[in-house]
Amino acid sequence: MESVFEIIAEPNRRAILSLLVSSQQSVGEIERQLRMPQPTVSKHLRVLREAGFVESTVDAQRRLYRLKPEPLQELDAWLAQFRRFWSAHVDALERHLDRMDPFTPAKGKTRKGRSGPNREGHKGETN
Amino acid sequence: MESVFEIIAEPNRRAILSLLVSSQQSVGEIERQLRMPQPTVSKHLRVLREAGFVESTVDAQRRLYRLKPEPLQELDAWLAQFRRFWSAHVDALERHLDRMDPFTPAKGKTRKGRSGPNREGHKGETN
DNA sequence: GCTTTATATTCCTTGACACGTATATACTCC
DNA sequence: GGAGTATATACGTGTCAAGGAATATAAAGC
Numbered sequence: 001m002e003s004v005f006e007i008i009a010e011p012n013r014r015a016i017l018s019l020l021v022s023s024q025q026s027v028g029e030i031e032r033q034l035r036m037p038q039p040t041v042s043k044h045l046r047v048l049r050e051a052g053f054v055e056s057t058v059d060a061q062r063r064l065y066r067l068k069p070e071p072l073q074e075l076d077a078w079l080a081q082f083r084r085f086w087s088a089h090v091d092a093l094e095r096h097l098d099r100m101d102p103f104t105p106a107k108g109k110t111r112k113g114r115s116g117p118n119r120e121g122h123k124g125e126t127n
Numbered sequence: 128m129e130s131v132f133e134i135i136a137e138p139n140r141r142a143i144l145s146l147l148v149s150s151q152q153s154v155g156e157i158e159r160q161l162r163m164p165q166p167t168v169s170k171h172l173r174v175l176r177e178a179g180f181v182e183s184t185v186d187a188q189r190r191l192y193r194l195k196p197e198p199l200q201e202l203d204a205w206l207a208q209f210r211r212f213w214s215a216h217v218d219a220l221e222r223h224l225d226r227m228d229p230f231t232p233a234k235g236k237t238r239k240g241r242s243g244p245n246r247e248g249h250k251g252e253t254n
Numbered sequence: 255g256c257t258t259t260a261t262a263t264t265c266c267t268t269g270a271c272a273c274g275t276a277t278a279t280a281c282t283c284c
Numbered sequence: 285g286g287a288g289t290a291t292a293t294a295c296g297t298g299t300c301a302a303g304g305a306a307t308a309t310a311a312a313g314c
Contacts, residue, residue, distance in 0.1 A: 255314105256313105256314090257312100257313090257314085258311105258312080258313085258314100259310100259311085259312080259313100260309100260310085260311080260312100261308100261309080261310085261311105262307100262308075262309070262310095263306105263307080263308065263309090264305105264306085264307075264308085265304105265305090265306085265307100266303100266304090266305090266306105267302105267303090267304090268301105268302090268303085269300105269301095269302090269303105270299100270300090270301090270302100271298105271299090271300095272297105272298095272299090272300105273296105273297085273298090273299105274295105274296095274297090275294105275295090275296090276293105276294085276295085276296105277292100277293080277294075277295100278291100278292075278293070278294085279290100279291080279292070279293090280289100280290085280291080280292095281288105281289085281290080281291100282287100282288085282289080282290100283286105283287090283288085283289105284285105284286095284287090284288105
């Protein structure tokens with residue numbers, strides 16, 4: 001249970017994070033809004049806390065939990081390497097479609113069959 | 128094994144994705160570059176393919192795998208909800224530091240003290 | 255057709271983790 | 285100080301996925 005990625009793999013934890021994005025919440029509030037048993041909430045909060053996703057503040061018997069940005073930024077940083085790719089991909093797709101159908105009325109969808117070669121060295125068919 | 132998040136929780140799968148971002152690769156090339164057993168590569172590729180992260184192209188006995196953008200964009204979309212938060216957080220942190228240490232030479236910016244109340248209702252100490 | 259090369263799949267074992275239930279800790283208020 | 289409230293932890297259990305080893309599928313070339 002080390003990496004940022006494993007932490008957010010759990011749906012309940014993602015729900016908690018999404019809930020905390022608006023404002024800090026006590027354990028009880030999370031429990032009620034997400035309709036999950038209190039021990040479950042506490043356990044997930046523990047994981048999130050130890051991974052640096054949240055921090056807690058004591059208010060009498062309550063603990064107020066709020067988000068910390070660093071781990072999510074780390075995730076964002078990992079994702080960054082793919083952004084270049086997918087913008088390039090959109091361009092390539094557009095060129096590809098252009099080649100296939102020069103008469104597409106831009107945003108229209110009346111595409112017809114094609115006959116030209118693939119871009120790049122594709123030698124077979126997509127699975 | 129449904130969600131995008133569970134898919135990328137696995138380190139080897141992330142390695143494969145990172146490898147494919149530069150260009151498409153055959154199973155053997157992935158196997159050699161990442162130094163993992165071939166069945167492992169094939170199994171992870173299967174997961175990635177079924178989740179839409181990659182697609183494959185047949186080239187004789189080889190299969191060339193390449194990235195598909197959609198699942199990663201979905202991840203990016205989820206992350207988007209937190210971006211607002213963490214830009215706000217940077218501002219808050221700066222105000223906080225201002226308050227704590229008025230004399231920090233902080234990268235050339237002379238910080239001055241302040242006196243206003245905290246934002247939000249913090250009532251205790253951070254753990 | 256047989257061998258080599260490339261990839262996929264099956265079977266088995268193991269470990270991690272999420273959950274429920276029960277209990278512990280801690281604070282408040284009367 | 286005892287009851288009530290809020291949160292954390294411990295323990296036992298079931299599930300599921302990752303890994304290794306062996307094998308299956310399939311294409312290429314001689």
